Amino acid sequence: MPGQGGKADPVAHFDGSAEAYLTTADQEAPAEEASVVDTLASFSVSAWVKPAALDRDMAVVSQDGANEAGFVLGYDAASHSWTFTTPDGDEVVTSRYAAKVPVGESAVGTWAHLTGVFDAKAAGGPQLRLYVDDGDPATATGTAETARSTSWEAKGAFQIGRAKAAGDYGSGFTGDLSHIRVYNRPVATDEIVEFQTVKPARKAYWPFESFGTGTVPNIEGTGVSLGLTGGTPYLRADVRDPAALSGNGHLELDGTDDWASTDAPVVGGDKSFTLSARVRLTSATSTASQTVLSLPGQNADRLAVRYDGKTQRWQLAITESDSATAKATEVVDHDALPSAEGSGSHLTVVYDAVAGQIFSTPTAVTP
Known part of the structure; x- marks a missing residue:
């Protein structure tokens, strides 16, 4: 059990x-x-x-x-x-x-x-x-x-x-x-x-090393694959930095009509969870806001991790309820600068259901 x-x-x-x-x-x-x-x-x-x-x-x-x-x-x-x-x-x-x-x-x-x-x-x-x-x-x-x-x-x-x-x-x-x-x-x-530290159960891991018929498999074997939408959202590239974006593949999105999503929830909002991704921007001075990760409900995102074009910083947005008019709390990270070089930034979101707290940790990585 x-x-x-x-x-x-x-x-x-x-x-x-x-x-x-x-x-x-x-x-x-x-x-x-x-x-x-x-x-x-x-x-x-x-x-x-x-x-x-x-x-x-x-x-x-x-x-x-x-x-x-x-x-x-x-x-x-x-x-x-x-x-x-x-x-x-x-x-x-x-x-x-x-x-x-x-x-x-x-x-x-x-x-x-x-x-x-x-x-x-x-x-x-x-x-x-x-x-x-x-x-x-x-x-x-x-x-x-x-x-x-x-x-x-x-x-x-x-x-x-x-x-x-x-x-x-x-x-x-x-x-x-x-x-x-x-x-x-x-x-x-x-x-x-x-x-008292609980060992985490990894629900999904998409390394972007291979895909077929427009999907990226979840190597954890739970069947929750990523479906790719857009023209050519997936490119293979020679990534030289062994510390991050490792391997021969990564997901490249054009910011217009490209995205990746699952057809079923991977984590819910009622239990503790951690989300993480390695992200490299095309431009670290872009004025366009860009979403990296989100957990959607019926009417609003439970949370969203994004690059905020106004502040040009990483931002965590949390919505208090699944309503189109629900209040959203936005927290901007002023310490770690978004990167368009080398291996980019490592973003992590942690929700502690016991403490009722959620926080994001953007970590800048030196190219």
């Missing part, structure tokens, strides 16, 4: 049943050989989680003791919180130390990143810490910590999607889990930020 980054990030799906789990246990090997971390020493665990429901306790990851899990990273229904917990012993009845972060209102069906850290040598004594980033503006990032006064060694198997309590397994996870990491040390906050 696709994860946070689409097909590039496959995930494991759990239905909450007793059979839905992953484990390092091997029936032919001693139980202690299946343990992943030393629960007496410092360690860290992290995971991307997308719960399908939040109506009961759920375990993301844990490690077995004889009767209790040595730790559990998961969800506590009573407090409606993400939790990182450890018991004070391996007895059937025990008390627990818990670091908790409240769950955001939009948690069901959305991705959150959890990191649990046990720092055995923290100043002031052993400590549990929990870091949560759930993308909810109200609880975008949460951190909790608590002291852990006692410790014991859980030597059993590492579990994904369930945890042991009072000698039996339970707290089955319902939803999707991805990118589970385990470290034998406390991880730093900058590392956690890196863990």
Whole structure:
């Protein structure tokens, strides 16, 4: 199943049943050989989680003791919180130390990143810490910590999607889990930020190396090809700069009746995306405005990246709604000058759906 980054990030799906789990246990090997971390020493665990429901306790990851899990990273229904917990012993009845972060209102069906850290040598004594980033503006990032006064060694198997309590397994996870990491040390906050980076899924790439019957194929293989319109919009040329416009082909447009377009959307406006292109103008002092990239709706462009003839600068135009009379916000880049030489300029547009921000980065390239 696709994860946070689409097909590039496959995930494991759990239905909450007793059979839905992953484990390092091997029936032919001693139980202690299946343990992943030393629960007496410092360690860290992290995971991307997308719960399908939040109506009961759920375990993301844990490690077995004889009767209790040595730790559990998961969800506590009573407090409606993400939790990182450890018991004070391996007895059937025990008390627990818990670091908790409240769950955001939009948690069901959305991705959150959890990191649990046990720092055995923290100043002031052993400590549990929990870091949560759930993308909810109200609880975008949460951190909790608590002291852990006692410790014991859980030597059993590492579990994904369930945890042991009072000698039996339970707290089955319902939803999707991805990118589970385990470290034998406390991880730093900058590392956690890196863990939260989602690998992008490239939807389309048109290198303009070859085409047939008026189309340029998408080498990602999704079938979204570019259709060419106009007299001779595609020319092959000897491009000598290996850093950009590489290969033997590029798209050349006359500015009158030439363009390239897809017959279906490649990205939408409701999820994060990145668009990029290498662009070289015929003239960097032209007074005619020229569109490089656009995402059209029924009545207006969602956005457009263009050369603005009035300012002779790169411009990003964003329309607030799909209406012919909708307000458009225009942002002009005054730092990077458009180029008609060498390998031109590299233009990139990034939309961050979580932050609700969109920006463009024209990068001038020295010929």
